[in-house]
Amino acid sequence: MISLLIAIPLLLAFVSVMWKRLAKPLFFLAAVTNMTVLLASWFPNSVEIHVMGSWKPPFGINLVFDNASFYAALVVNFFFFLVSLMPNLVESYGVSLMLLMAAANGFVLTGDLFNSFVFMEIMTITAVTVASRRENFYNAFKYLILGGIAGSIYLLATIFAYTATGSLNMAHVSMATISASSLVAITTLYAIGLGVEAKLFPLNGWVSGVYGGNDLAPVILGTSVSFAALYMVGRLFGTVFHGSGAGVLYTLALITIIIGEVAALRQQNLLKAFAYSSVAQAGVVVAMISKGTSRAMGLAYFHLTNDAVAKFVIFLVAGFLVYNYKNLNGVFKKHKVLGASFSMATFSLVGFPLFAGFQSKLRIIMELFSMKDYLFPAVMLLATLIEVGYVVRWNVKLWFEEETDEKADNPIVAGTLALILSLLLVAVFIKPEIFLGGAMKMGNALADTKDYIHGVLSVVKGGM
């Protein structure tokens, strides 16, 4: 069943290239199918694998389906599903989005290092394609170059892992004895290779250009793809390398948080401002992952889920505004629903009570204190302070400044989605278990290397 998550969008993408007009409905179909497949196999609670071509691990390629990859795949597909509901956002990018969806799913599910490289490259190429929308070519090119370098480094890291262990299977690599110096080489290269997609400083130069360049790219890259990338950070550094290399990630992530927020503060472009905020949040998540415990990782993904939902709303609204209005002053007076959802999402981002961000931020700080880490909470609170500054500034600007005469039609679907998602954020505040349960299971699965190895390697013949 699980291979369908990749096969279906891929197949439909191949089909839709023959009939261009079908791309949009087929994209929707693919998203619906994937959601159905996922919902049908709700939280496996064990490590299931699906071996490709029935070559058992570590020889063949296998897809790993455990709580972690299920949750990640669920989030990833959920946002693709949402995007597929908005045909005027998809336009002619249906095929690319389907490929991106297949690649993100593959990236999340695969249990093979080289295979993850392949999917990462597909992700990069399709993401560049999506990023080039609205003539955003130069920024897309920058992204391509950075993605290319990162890909090469990731590939090198994979090869180092292969020579050190004789296998490309993640479970095998994680149980093999790797010499310390070799491990350093591998984790350094992986940290850098993943750093580009995970938006770590200073590998995140592409973010503002790509997210700020059009209305589709941030909506999908800032949510699904970044979730997939950050999932891989957890998988590699949590499960496979048992937290070695975490120090590097931690330091880089802390710098990322501050840099991202500071850069967001000065930003005059709505999309770019929140692009930088997304950088900072990725920093929080990576720093949390680098802590290595299952609770910390669970909270990291809880935070990431909240952030992704909030960012989806923000980028959706911001993209609509930026490309329909020249002057953004007071536009929310004309789009009350969009405005309300935007405000709720931004407040959730900051972590004001009544919204989901509060739950995750406070839990993270609490967890950090219990780990006797006093620096990270301070950094995080400082970052939040800066965040308050620009979030309030934007809200005030968009709500209260004198409006102009421009007028655009209310986007019905986008408005409804934004409202539903922002109400979801409120619901998460009241009942955090909506996200927290899954995220915690994910954290447990990521931290439990033994279970992972056992699940992957002791199963002789994988099920569907």
Added chain:
Amino acid sequence: MSALIWLAGGIMIAAAIFAVEARKILDAVIAMSALSLVSVFLFIAMRAPDVAITEASVGAGLVTAVLLVTLFRMRGGDDK
């Protein structure tokens, strides 16, 4: 054999430096193509005929073609 490999390596490094530093982009593309061709030799030396064939057709052939077509398409505006 080892001397040959060093020779090939030397040529490749020279080609790479030339490709990077060349004034005319056309020269750079051709140097790049040469680099790929020499690397084909390396692949053969390392007993990788599949890779060699692929590199020869894809790396040396197609990449060069794509780059050249791109270059022509831009009509050498920056080709100084």
Added chain:
Amino acid sequence: MRRFYAILVAAGLVYMLFMFLGTIVPYGKADVADRVSAHFLAKDVNSISPTKWVEGDKQVPHSERVYGRKGFEDGSANVVTSIVVNYRSFDTLGEVTVLFASAVGVGLILGGTRRMKYGRKPNFILRVSTGILLPLIILFGIYIFVHGHLTPGGGFPGGTIIAAAVLLLYLSNEEFSLNMIVSKSLEGSMGSLYVIFGLIGLAAGGAFLFNFLPNGVVGSLFSAGVVPLVYMTIGLKVGSELSGVVAEIHEEREG
């Protein structure tokens, strides 16, 4: 100054990678027996107990004669091909997808284009020789991907060679324009076919991309199960795809 820093950083990078070299096996000393590829070579993956293997009990691969005999888990004489299309076929699906994605990307980025004029007449000899060479080139490409499981080569180089033929057509004939509908349909159908092979495998053998055809005698043309079929689809797909890419870049935007 910029160059100086660049050299410094690049040198640092080289030095770092040089340090990393110490952690991997020296050149030419790779020990295949420690790696999974030993069993790819010996075609005895199915008879190995993976649990024992991963725990460090490296079972010695059998050394019986492979060439010209049948009954192995994989039937292609070219082990690289057997890895690419059988053992790690999923990677190859991804690889095909990469090319597909980039073809789609090129199409979207260069959307709405028309053909470009060189402003010069292609010379006569080129045109005539193209006419003679073209069938040969295409035939060669097809040969390469059909024999991918026996000799070096395979779908990708074969497809590329076909694309090269199309490029030649473009160069030689001012009026030539690739029929996009045909190439797109070929591309799409071949891609779908690959996935469908995988799905048939899922239905027949319980695993995606399962090799559901008999393997035959190692070394003969009709052997290796689905490998030649997959390579053919890949070859056609890559050929049409790259032709499409070349055509897209080749043509110019209107206005």
Added chain:
Amino acid sequence: MVYIISIILVGIGVYGLMTQKNLFKHLISLSIIDTAVNIFIVATGYVNGGKAPIYTKNFPSFAIGRFVDPLPQALVLTAIVIGVGTLAVGASLLVRVKEKHSSIDVENMKGVGE
């Protein structure tokens, strides 16, 4: 020693990316890095005196040390194709960058704000 060659090539590629102002050169440098990495990967699978991993009449059976490691070669096949894909997208982007900003030289590009 092939390692060293490929590492130096990586260094040159990175150097090129850092110093060149022409975006086309960036693409070329990236391609150099790709090639270098591919060489590196194939080199990790080389066995002194090994043969190409194809069964023929002369080498009909497996023995340790007889064949070079085929897996890195298979990986490189994939990597090469991925490199081409990246390159094609990059090239088409360059075409449009040139159209939009009237140059592909970082210093001469017009309309690249922020």
Added chain:
Amino acid sequence: MALSTLLISLLVTSVVIYFISKVSWRAGAILNFLIGVFLISYVFALHIGVTSNLGTLFGQKLQLTWTHASYYFSAVSLLVIVSVMLFAIKWLDSQKYPAAFNMFILMMTAGSLGVFMAADLITLYIFWEIAVLSSMLIVPMGKKESRKAAVIYAVMSASGTYMYLYGAFLAFQRYGTLNISEIARHMVSDPSTGIKAAIFLLLASAGIAKSGIFPLHTWLRIAHGNAPDAFSAVLSGQLVKLGSYVLMITVAAIPSLRVFGNIPFYSGIPATNYFLIALGATSIIIGTLMAIKQDDMKMLIAFSSVANGGYILIGIGTMDPMGFEGGVLHVFNHAIAAAVIFMAFASVVYRTHTKKISELGGLIHKMPITFLAYLFAIISLAGIPPMSGFISKWMIYQALVRKGMFITAFIAFFGSIGSFLYVFRPLAGVFLGQLPKKYKDVKEVPPVMWIPMMTLVVISLVIGIWPFPVLQPIEGMRMDYGIAPTMRIADSSHWLIKGFSGSWNPVLVFNLFIIGFVIAYILYTMFPRPKKVDLLAPHKEEGAPINIYTGGEYIYTPELYHYNTKFYAGFERMYEKHPSWEKVLEMLAKFFHDLGEWVHGWFFRPSPSAYTFWVSLTILIVFWVRW
């Protein structure tokens, strides 16, 4: 109705109010007022000690309890809020966003009540943020500058809040609980002074930011000065008191005298408390001096809020029974006075559409009730009997003198004198003096607007005469916190407030004052009446006044002739070139902005080359650091 139900239903109701107000904002405003009245009655009916569970968060119970402190602060807050709600029924027709105003003010009420009820630090934080958030969304409904004001308000408030949060979690990590009284218990027995002091100061910083104490006071001027006029009354009268409440929690609920008994600084006051007192004293100086300078009447009172926040902090900080009660009582006095003053200003602005003192004058004849309300409010604010403001200041002085804190006492006296100066300025400038021609048709505000003002004035007056209803819960609070629990200060049976050096009979004082007033009035009627002269009249018709020549200067504009211009010029000249803390904070903001610019320029703007450079450099740094 349980406390938690009350708060949650208030939050839900606020959203409902929005939709009602969308249909008819007046209905929403009236509904708001009714809810407010209900809340007041509810608050008075509640029994001390009621607790209620709000739920569980992070495995910690969120609890609400009803203490003397909650009762006192809630009552004061509601008094102010309900007055403003009543005021708003009419006033809102001059506003652009009545529906949102109605929603947020109710939400803010819920938040504030939650803060006062919270039994643990996280509950406090949650409601605190709700209050801040909703008030922050009302602030930008004002004039153009109010947009910037909202941002500054949010950031300043957040800077305090996040320090508080850090402190709260530090405490949680160390003591394993978030309950305030539990933390207090643990802190007494905790041997590590450093961490205790850190927790103490971090927690206090939320209060410092919110009540406008020195390093974080600058937002008051901008936010109070630019917020919608009636809302300034809430901001200054009520929201600032959230800060005082948190300060009280940190200083008194955590028994700072016992916790920091090992670091006494001066006459038994620990260094930590003394630090806060010093901040309070600085605030008094800054607030007073800056208030004197202001031309904008709202900003003037905003700075006075800074000064009065200082009084409250000093009073509480001494932890002396007298000082504590004085400080807490001052919360009430300042809340009422500030609310009335801002409402009076709102009335003036409602009629005249300006808040510049120099553009106003002579409104006493046009708006006599507003004038009266303002007059009594400033009497209370300046601490003159018989208004209640005197009592609290008197108690604070008592404590300061008894503790021998003469410098602080001097500063407090100075602030008191300064407050005469600055409160007189709007009085003279706005209500007395010449009425500009353009305001000759100005009318008194409708009763809906003056009734709340007058009610508050009457309350203040009554409390000034008979302070025991307010002092009773304060005494209860003091008992709760164990500050000299055997001592009784308010002695209602003997009509006395007992100090250390003598006692105070407010009724007697009031009677004396009335006698004095009557004598003065008789004298006033005996002397000839002043005659009204329209100075600029002959020239006004032709436009700018010509040939007016006073004091050796030509008067080019009527504003310069306004005698309120440079009212205290001589005094102001003494500190003309004062260092401005506002500038320091502006520089800090600019620093962050520039840092952003720098970061952007270096890491985010560049070409792919620069990216490669950074990537490679990072790899190298990572590589070197690791070995």
